[in-house]
Amino acid sequence: MVATTIGPWIGLFFTWAIYSYLLYKENIAFRFAEHTFIGVAAGINFVMAMKTLQGNTLQPILNGELIYAIGLILGIIILLRYIKPIKFASNWSMAFYVGTTLGLTISRLPITSIIVPLKSFFLPPNTLDNIVLIAGFFTVLSYFIFGRLPNKQVEQARDYVNRAGRLFLMVTLGAMFGASLLGRFAMVIERIYFTMRTLGLAA
Amino acid sequence: MDGFSEGREVKVMAQSFWDRITDMSPRPLYIILILAIAFPFISPLRIPISIADYTKAAYNFVESLPPGSIVLSPNVIEASCWGECGYAWIATWEHFFQKDLKIVAISLYKDGPLLCERVIDVLKSRGVNVEYGVNYVNLGLVPGFNSAIAAMVEPPDGLHRLVKTDYFGNSINTLPLMSEIKCIEQVDLICSFTSGWGEDWVGLAVIPYGAKYIYSCIGVMQPTLVNQYSLKLCIGGLAGLKGGAEYELMMGNPSTGVKSMDAISTTHALVIIFIVVGNIAMVFTRKKGD
Numbered sequence: 001m002v003a004t005t006i007g008p009w010i011g012l013f014f015t016w017a018i019y020s021y022l023l024y025k026e027n028i029a030f031r032f033a034e035h036t037f038i039g040v041a042a043g044i045n046f047v048m049a050m051k052t053l054q055g056n057t058l059q060p061i062l063n064g065e066l067i068y069a070i071g072l073i074l075g076i077i078i079l080l081r082y083i084k085p086i087k088f089a090s091n092w093s094m095a096f097y098v099g100t101t102l103g104l105t106i107s108r109l110p111i112t113s114i115i116v117p118l119k120s121f122f123l124p125p126n127t128l129d130n131i132v133l134i135a136g137f138f139t140v141l142s143y144f145i146f147g148r149l150p151n152k153q154v155e156q157a158r159d160y161v162n163r164a165g166r167l168f169l170m171v172t173l174g175a176m177f178g179a180s181l182l183g184r185f186a187m188v189i190e191r192i193y194f195t196m197r198t199l200g201l202a203a
Numbered sequence: 204m205d206g207f208s209e210g211r212e213v214k215v216m217a218q219s220f221w222d223r224i225t226d227m228s229p230r231p232l233y234i235i236l237i238l239a240i241a242f243p244f245i246s247p248l249r250i251p252i253s254i255a256d257y258t259k260a261a262y263n264f265v266e267s268l269p270p271g272s273i274v275l276s277p278n279v280i281e282a283s284c285w286g287e288c289g290y291a292w293i294a295t296w297e298h299f300f301q302k303d304l305k306i307v308a309i310s311l312y313k314d315g316p317l318l319c320e321r322v323i324d325v326l327k328s329r330g331v332n333v334e335y336g337v338n339y340v341n342l343g344l345v346p347g348f349n350s351a352i353a354a355m356v357e358p359p360d361g362l363h364r365l366v367k368t369d370y371f372g373n374s375i376n377t378l379p380l381m382s383e384i385k386c387i388e389q390v391d392l393i394c395s396f397t398s399g400w401g402e403d404w405v406g407l408a409v410i411p412y413g414a415k416y417i418y419s420c421i422g423v424m425q426p427t428l429v430n431q432y433s434l435k436l437c438i439g440g441l442a443g444l445k446g447g448a449e450y451e452l453m454m455g456n457p458s459t460g461v462k463s464m465d466a467i468s469t470t471h472a473l474v475i476i477f478i479v480v481g482n483i484a485m486v487f488t489r490k491k492g493d
Contacts, residue, residue: 023230048344051370055368108353111406183421185474187283188286189466189470190289190463192244196241202244
């Protein structure tokens, strides 16, 4: 059934106005959609930021929870970077923000991103999967170790290992690129399906 | 025409055909691609979909939760990722509501609150019973990523200290569901939707507090999901559009995700054909010294 509300039709217009750049060339509909998109995105960002500030910062301060004023003041101080004589003050807020994030990241995340995943490479070499995983891990690791080795023969042997490491890297990056590219098709598929539903061509 | 000139003519024609392939505009390919996407929606191909272990594990865990369990459902997702994660989002939330679980949605990116409402609209249109404040709450945007996650999970009342109002401006003290959840200790499951990988929640909630965690990511993050699943850092997960389709099948309710999988198959096949033809053309048109 063809869409009977205005929303889908507006969505349809903007979708195909953007696609018209690829299918035809730069044109007025594309430019209109592009500028509208940027304007709307900026507007949503602003509204969301204000809404969050109002609900989760200003309201508690007005209710007497003054600890939230620290965050607000640090936020205002960041904006001082636009006033030259007191520009330096914005570094205090940045230092607080970077310090907090870094503290959290250093204390918690290396466990998940480095130490625990390392476990997956210490496997018994009893299946082809495990052998490939172990070989890939050690050859790629070797590829990124640049130190000198004791003699030429060992250096030459490492060259072969490094080549294997490079091969593993290329296959991995190729697979990731392919997956990323093909994943983008999911987005196009959603838009085409949306178009077909709006026009009543699909259920 | 003698044999010699006939052979030369064929050679010239073959050369120009491959040259034309390498020089052709991509626009006809886009049109073919659009047709390849549209065709399965008109005439479904019903290509079988295999279900991954991690999707099964996620589904089985949700099945095992008793009614009334609380699911914290954070999202770090942009509207542009809807095509990849949207169907998984709809399918999992539908399952939660069917099982009478309670959802506390929180967004770490600005598009999230609107997408939550979009999912709820779809579910309401399917007749799912959603009672705001009782079995569903949208806490809106909470900026800060890792810092926000660390703050909200912290006992005894991290979530209440971090969030004061919901997306609609109501004080969270007025919402019955929010009296049941103060921090990670009351959460029975974290179900995250992300356009990245789920290691933030693993590092800040699973390892320190032993939270149960499943997540839905975009397709390219599937290797990370598989790794985390094999290391038991997450209960399970849904990878991209296929994850959504798999979950719909497990629920016995094939919907848009399943329909879209046919289009995924046709487009992938088409891209492989384009790559093969492009490479053959490159070989035929390669000049000496290239």
